[in-house]
Amino acid sequence: MKAKAKQFIEKHGEIWKFIKFSFTGASTSVLELGIFMILQYVVFKSLNEAPVTNSPILAFLGIEYNGYLYSYAISATIGYAAAYIMNRKLTFKADANPVLSTIIYVIMVAGTIAFNTWFGAFLGTVIKNNGWDNAIVEMITKVIVMTVPTIWTYPLNRFVIHRKKKPQDEINNQAFQNEIGIA
Template sequence: MNEKILKFTKKYKELWKFIKFTFTGASTSVLEMVVFALLQYVVFKSLNEVPVTDNAILSFLGIEYKGYMWSYFISAIVGYTASYIMNRKLTFKSDANIVLSTILYVIMVVFTVAFNTWFGSYLGTLIKNSGHDNFIMVMLTKLIVMTVPTIWTYPLQRFVIHRRSKKTNEISI
C-alpha cells in the first residue's frame, strides 16, 4: 500500500500537493468553524442583535451586526494562522525566506479576511433579516464563505508564498 501511495505522489506531484492543501484546508476549517460557533453563540451572542451604526464604511458594506462581524473576523484569523503553519511545513515543505513568506501571507490573509468578514457578515445579515437565522443556516453560510477564497489562496500559496528553491525541488517529492 505504501508503495502505491509513493508511486502516486511521485507521478502526480502537483495533484498530491493540492490534495494535501485540501486536507489542510479541511482540518483548519474545522478549527475555524469551532472557533466561529463558540464566538457566535457564546462569546458574542449578545452582540448578534447590536447594529453597527457608528461606522459608515461597515454600514455601506452591508455589515449590520457586531456579533457576526467579530465572529467571522476572529475565527478567520485563527484558521489562517493554523493553515499557514501546516501548509508551510507539511503541504509545500517550503524553504522560502520565512520573513518574506510571512509578509506575503499576511497581505493575502488581510485581503481574504476582509473579503470573508464582508461576505460572511453580508450573508449573515441576509439570513437574519430573512428569518432563517438558525445554527444550520449560519454554519452552512460560514462553510461557503470559507471555501470561496480557495480560488486565489491555493495558487498564491503554491507559487508565490511557499515556494521551494529550485535546488530543493530537484531532490524532493
C-alpha cells in the same frame, strides 16, 4: 498499496500537493468553524442583534450586526494563522525566506479576511433579516464563506508564498513517502 501510493505521488506531484493543501485546509477549517460557533453563540451572542452604528462604510457593505462581524473576523484570523504554519511545514515544505513569505502571506490573508468578514457578515445580515438565523444555516454559510477563497489562496500559497529556493520536489516527495512509510 504502498507501491501504488508512491507511484501516484511521483506521477502526480502537483495533485498530491493540492490534496495535502486541501487536507490542511479542512483541518484548519474545523478549527475555524469551532471557534466561529463559540464566538457566535457564546462570546458575542448578545451582539448578534446589536446593530453596527456610526459606520457608513459597514452600512454600505451591508454589514448590520456586530456579532457576525466579530465572529467572522476573529475565527478567520485564527484559522489562517494555523493554515500558514501547517502549509509551510507539512504541505509545501517551503525553504524560501520565512520573513518575506510571512509578509506576503499576511498581505494575502488581510485581503482574504476582509473579503471573508464582508461576505460572511453580509450573508449573516441577509440570514438575520429573513429570519433564517439558526445554527445549521449559519454553519453552512460559514463553510461556504471559508471555501470561496481557495480560488486564490492555493495558487498564491503554492507559487508565491511557500515556494522553494531550489527545485527539490522529488527529494521532498521521497522524504514524505519515507515519513508515512510508503517508500
